[in-house]
Amino acid sequence: LAKTTQPISMDSYEGQEVNITCSHNNIATNDYITWYQQFPSQGPRFIIQGYKTKVTNEVASLFIPADRKSSTLSLPRVSLSDTAVYYCLVGGYGGATNKLIFGTGTLLAVQP
C-alpha cells in the first residue's frame, strides 16, 4: 500500500484559498486518491476522491498531475469552521474502501 506524506500543519486566514499537497511516490496503477476531514472527537468525513487530472465538487477541488505521484486538495475561501485535520489516502482498488491507510494528516488552522 502506498505511503503518503503531507505537511503536519498549515495556517490560513478566513477567505483565503488553501492548498494542501500530498506526496505518494509509490502509488499503484489502480489506486485512487481520497481526502477526508476530521474535527476533534468526530469520525472523518469524506471530502473528495479522484484518479487523475482534476475533480471538483461543492466543497473542494483535487488536482492530480499526470504522474500521479502527488495530489493537491484545494479549499476555496476557507472559514473558521474549516479548521480540522485533513487526511490524504491512497489505495482502494477500483475505489474500494477496504484497508485504507490514514497517515497523521495535516492540521489546518484558520484564523479570523
Added chain:
Amino acid sequence: DAGVTQSPTHLIKTRGQQVTLRCSPKSGHDTVSWYQQALGQGPQFIFQYYEEEERQRGNFPDRFSGHQFPNYSSELNVNALLLGDSALYLCASSFRGTGELFFGEGSRLTVL
C-alpha cells in the same frame, strides 16, 4: 436517513477486562470497517466485514475480533485489555466495500 451509529460513546475499563463495541451501518450499506485512533494519530485499520465474514485485517493482534450480523450491524471485541488500547474506536460503513466511507462518531475507550 440514519447515518452510522456507534455505542457506547464512552466507556472505562481496567487492564485485563474485555470490551464489546457496537456499530450500525448507514442505511443501505453492507460493509463495515473498524479503525482505532490514538490521541494525535490518524485512524488505523483494524478489519473489515462483508457478508458476515472478515475480509481484510490490519496489523492488530488476535485479541481484537469482530462479528457481523445478518442485518449488517457489527461488533468489535477486545480481550485482555492493555493500557495501550485506550483510543477512539471508529466504525465506518460502505456499500460492497466501494466508494465513500461513512464514519460514526466513535466509541472512546479508556483503559485504567
